[in-house]
């Protein structure tokens with residue numbers, strides 16, 4: 001039912017069209033064309049305008065063949081990370097790889113290829129379903145921006161599957177952390193470093209003291225923290241008057257996230273106070289976490305479908321944010337399924353074909369299970 005060669009061919013066509021975040025227009029048009037050809041009613045929202053991109057989220061519907069059954073959402077994101085232009089993808093055994101100078105685009109075009117192939121199989125087999133909602137977002141890689149600006153009035157699904165997982169087949173990511181963005185701007189005083197350094201106040205040094213006092217990395221089994229960017233200074237002979245640090249903290253436990261965030265803020269404030277410097281703190285919730293269990297219908301349905309294929313699922317607690325965080329926050333229970341994407345966000349990235357094929361079969365099995373599950 002799933003045609004491996006057809007999927008591989010389609011994936012190669014998809015990754016040949018670049019779709020960096022906020023520049024997904026050409027790729028979105030190509031995907032829309034395919035969805036229309038598969039019989040879906042395709043709409044766009046206005047997310048692109050809201051976030052300064054050239055393409056919007058796509059919301060497409062395959063009309064129900066059994067209207068009593070619930071509508072399911074299938075999601076993937078249209079954008080990729082860099083370097084993602086002039087991709088020369090090639091098949092290497094069971095993998096599709098780039099020439100080593102770019103990503104291959106498996107994140108998230110494996111997911112898109114899986115969805116398209118499943119839709120094709122659904123049509124060929126005339127399965128009973130309550131409607132399929134395909135939501136393809138823009139700008140996921142730069143902070144889930146498309147999903148954050150999704151026009152929910154265009155959606156009607158009751159639960160969703162996010163096709164943005166990895167290469168291990170049969171894996172369901174049922175939980176993801178809460179995350180805060182934590183940015184600091186330490187303000188000192190500029191002075192000539194050789195003539196009158198005592199008139200200056202070194203913002204880099206103050207920031208470094210604050211940073212050194214922070215617990216970072218893996219804080220406990222639920223919590224992580226990082227300072228990932230430092231910017232500051234103009235020249236070796238100028239005492240720097242400004243230093244910025246960009247960081248984050250994540251936790252599956254909201255209380256622990258609050259405590260870790262507090263700790264980082266206090267460490268920087270103490271360093272600033274001690275030196276007589278100022279510190280501006282920009283603190284924001286990036287996304288909310290979620291946790292679903294084996295008994296939740298969205299997990300149970302995927303599990304039963306997998307058993308129909310003779311496999312047991314692995315329920316996985318994820319460490320990253322994805323569109324699933326936003327969907328769950330909006331009350332649309334969603335979990336992340338395997339797609340075949342490996343070594344993502346690197347030039348060694350690959351698409352693992354057997355998992356792509358398996359995930360497409362899995363989606364079809366989910367739709368085949370619908371009637372029994374909800375009957």
Ligand SMILES: [Zn+2]
Nearest residue numbers: 077107108164
């Ligand atoms: Zn992704």
